[in-house]
Amino acid sequence: MKAAILEQANKPLIIADVALGNLGPHEVRIRTAACGLCHSDLHYIDGTVAQPMPVVLGHEASGIVEEVGSHVTRFKVGDHVVGCLSVFCGTCSHCISGNLVECSNPEVKHAPGVARRITRDGVHVGQGFNLGAFAEEMLVHENAIVKIRDDMPLDRAALIGCGVLTGTGSVIRTAKVPPGSTVAVIGCGGVGLSAIMGAKMAGALRIIAIDVLPNKLELAKEFGATDVVNAKEVNPVEAVIEMTKGGVNYSFECIGGKATAEQAIRMTGTGGTTTLMGVMPGDMMIEFSGRDLFYRQKKILGCLMGSNQFPTDIPRLCDFYMQGALPLDKMISKRIKLSEINEGFDALKGGNVARSVITFDA
Incomplete structure (x- = not known):
């Protein structure tokens, strides 16, 4: 089968033939239907985040079950599924308390470079995010996927596996935004647009979208933003504070940058909450005022994958889509072919797209 392999940071991905290993008792083999190009993949490609190489990246994916392991009972051949990098064991203290994204059980969530499911000419290739979805097929643990309704379009379902799950979850699960709130979202890519959708679903009264690209700000309006701020033209912190007479109740940083994270904290009003969900380099330091936290009772939250419980969240989000919400x-x-993946990432870097999606039947 064909896969896109990252052999070296800041170099184009190589399309090559790879093979999957034998099916384990708790594993599922999936024919990949669609996979979105996500900024998280780009962070590995450009070297912002270290990753053992060679590796098959890709994690925002949907597909159809081709084969199940001997101990698998929740899936059958022909099921439509969505993958999620929040692989969980279901038995550790994090899992049984409902915090699936915090599971770190190495038996199901292999560290980067540990998984041995993919080979190229007999040599092991890494399986990015325990999924490796930039490939025509995936071999994954059964707790890395969830069954969805058959009438859900698989290219749109793929988006729910990461960007939509993260953005909506950051609002609903992590920050728990109540109706009537004021919200600011910094960065209007796939995750930011999803946070805007989540804020609208939560009943936020005012949703302020912030970006430097006019086309993304226009798109943000279609997703539910009530106001937009072009951070190239005005100081976004000053603009938001003026618009809301003191700052928003909730701010969301969706880029993973030092400057934007600090802006998100500063534009949050007294008693408000800032949620940081952009992928950040491990050595990045964020500066903020201790007085803000103490005297103004601001709160700063970290958010991984929308604090999701994806086995229930993803099917529900599919239902919301089918209902038009x-x-x-x-x-x-x-929509692109696997062979066009490098051009797709160039477009993502240029800020020209919300999401490009590889469709494997194209």
């Missing part, structure tokens, strides 16, 4: 059709800027 999630405008995912507008999020797909372009």
Whole structure:
């Protein structure tokens, strides 16, 4: 089968033939239907985040079950599924308390470079995010996927596996935004647009979208933003504080940058909450005022994958889409072939797309 392999940071991905290993008792083999190009993949490609190489990246994926292991009872051949990098064991203290994203059981969530499911010419290739979805097939642990309804379009379902799950979850699960709140979202890519959708679903009264690209700000309005701020034209902190007469109740940073994280904290009003969910380099330090936390009772939250419980969250988000409540059709800027993946990431770096999606039947 064909896969896109990252052999070296800041170099194009190589399309090559790879093979999957034998099916384990708790594993599932999936024919990949679609996979979104996510900024998280880009962080590994450009070397912002270290990753053992060679590796098959890709994690925002959907597909159809081809084969199940001997101990697998929740899936059968032909099931439509969505993958999620929040692989969970279901038995550790994090899992049984409902914090699936915090599971770190190495028996199911292999550290980067540990998984031995993919080979190229007999040599092991890493399985990024325990999924390796930039490939025609995936071999994954059964707790890395969830069954979805058969009438859900698989290209849109793929988006829910990461960007939509993260953005909506950051609002609903992590920050727990109540109706009537004021919200600011910094960064209007796939995750930011999803946070805007989540804020709208939560009943936020005012949703302020912040970006430097006019096309993304226009798209943000279609996803539910009530106001937009172009951070190239004005100081976004000053603009938000003036618009809200003191700052928003909730701010969300969706980029993973030092400057934008600090802006998110500063534009949050007294008693408000800042949620940081952009992927940040491990050595990045964020500066903020201790007086803000003490005297103004601001709160800063970290958010991994929307604090999701994806076995229930993803099917529900599919239902929301089918009912017309999630405008995912507008999020797909372009459908591409696996062979066009490098051009797709160039477009993502240029800020020209919300999401490009690889469709494997194209």
